[in-house]
Amino acid sequence: MEPIIEARNLMKSYKKRKSKEYIQAVNDISFTVNKGEILGLLGPNGAGKTTTIKMICGLLIPDAGTITINGMDNREKRLGALRHISAVLEGNRNLYWRLTVRENLEYFAGNRGASRKDVAHQIEVLLTSFHLKEKENELVNRLSRGMQQKLAIAVAMLADSDVILLDEPTLGLDVETGYEVRELLRTIVDEYNRTIIISSHDMNVIQELCDRTVIINDGRVIVDDKVENLMKLFEVRAYSITIGDALSEHQQKLLQQKFPDYTYVADSMQPIIQIHLTKSDEIYELFDMLKMGGTSVESIDRDTINFEQIFMKIVKGEKEYVLG
Numbered sequence: 555m556e557p558i559i560e561a562r563n564l565m566k567s568y569k570k571r572k573s574k575e576y577i578q579a580v581n582d583i584s585f586t587v588n589k590g591e592i593l594g595l596l597g598p599n600g601a602g603k604t605t606t607i608k609m610i611c612g613l614l615i616p617d618a619g620t621i622t623i624n625g626m627d628n629r630e631k632r633l634g635a636l637r638h639i640s641a642v643l644e645g646n647r648n649l650y651w652r653l654t655v656r657e658n659l660e661y662f663a664g665n666r667g668a669s670r671k672d673v674a675h676q677i678e679v680l681l682t683s684f685h686l687k688e689k690e691n692e693l694v695n696r697l698s699r700g701m702q703q704k705l706a707i708a709v710a711m712l713a714d715s716d717v718i719l720l721d722e723p724t725l726g727l728d729v730e731t732g733y734e735v736r737e738l739l740r741t742i743v744d745e746y747n748r749t750i751i752i753s754s755h756d757m758n759v760i761q762e763l764c765d766r767t768v769i770i771n772d773g774r775v776i777v778d779d780k781v782e783n784l785m786k787l788f789e790v791r792a793y794s795i796t797i798g799d800a801l802s803e804h805q806q807k808l809l810q811q812k813f814p815d816y817t818y819v820a821d822s823m824q825p826i827i828q829i830h831l832t833k834s835d836e837i838y839e840l841f842d843m844l845k846m847g848g849t850s851v852e853s854i855d856r857d858t859i860n861f862e863q864i865f866m867k868i869v870k871g872e873k874e875y876v877l878g
């Protein structure tokens with residue numbers, strides 16, 4: 555895999571307001587982004603994502619560390635390096651609100667200096683594939699948030715850059731439009747062969763779209779792994795087991811020792827054991843323990859963990875999955 559972006563040992567601190575103290579927003583962050591991949595940049599509020607994205611786009615200068623884009627340092631060869639990146643940051647600020655959809659596309663395409671014929675063709679393709687054709691003559695300030703978001707991504711596509719950086723692409727969108735934007739991003743990678751970096755709190759975006767995720771917490775990278783690997787690693791299975799009789803105190807104590815996370819709900823019509831297992835064969839150990847105590851199993855329901863739960867576990871440090 556060929557890297558297109560390499561961030562090395564980035565540091566950035568901000569001076570606190572009305573104070574002499576500094577906040578270390580980014581504390582020695584390094585990661586790479588490979589050509590053609592969709593990378594999810596995640597982290598809780600205040601983790602340092604926006605600061606990192608702004609440093610990549612050249613909007614903020616790091617206190618230390620380097621960023622290379624297609625082999626070019628984004629400070630030493632600023633123009634050459636930043637040519638490869640388009641960013642859609644919060645608030646769709648890259649659009650002209652008093653121009654129509656088509657006028658925005660024409661304006662940004664014009665900036666690029668491509669031939670009229672090419673531009674006209676590209677705009678038609680984008681209007682159609684982004685489902686914006688029937689709104690082409692609408693002013694941007696009259697569009698729904700979802701439509702504005704799609705147009706902002708279309709404008710980023712026009713720049714023809716290899717990498718598209720998206721900050722919270724589905725924030726504030728309804729379920730259907732959020733789904734549509736996710737589909738659109740998948741098409742951009744599959745058909746237009748672009749690299750995408752997404753910073754998001756929307757775990758559906760990450761689970762459905764991203765090949766790899768870099769999770770930042772307190773200004774540091776705590777996970778850099780394929781989403782698929784994390785799903786496997788955290789394939790914690792959550793079971794609800796309805797049992798025939800109440801557990802004795804002794805049984806509860808034994809279960810507690812073996813499965814510290816387990817919950818026993820005794821006050822329902824039928825007692826229930828709720829448990830998260832990391833290995834599927836642990837369920838048999840549980841059955842054995844129940845059998846030895848003379849407790850029958852009436853039914854078992856299973857839930858599989860999703861990426862949102864995995865993210866919460868990582869950030870809370872429940873599972874010791876931290877880069878070694």
Ligand SMILES: Nc1ncnc2c1ncn2[C@@H]1O[C@H](COP(=O)(O)OP(=O)(O)OP(=O)(O)O)[C@@H](O)[C@H]1O
Nearest residue numbers: 568569577579597598599600601602603604605606
């Ligand atoms: N201009 C600034 N001045 C002072 N402190 C700042 C500034 N910008 C960010 N910070 C602080 O730096 C830290 C990292 O902020 P940053 O916006 O990069 O995090 P984030 O991961 O993008 O958070 P969110 O998900 O809430 O957008 C936070 O503690 C934040 O309060």
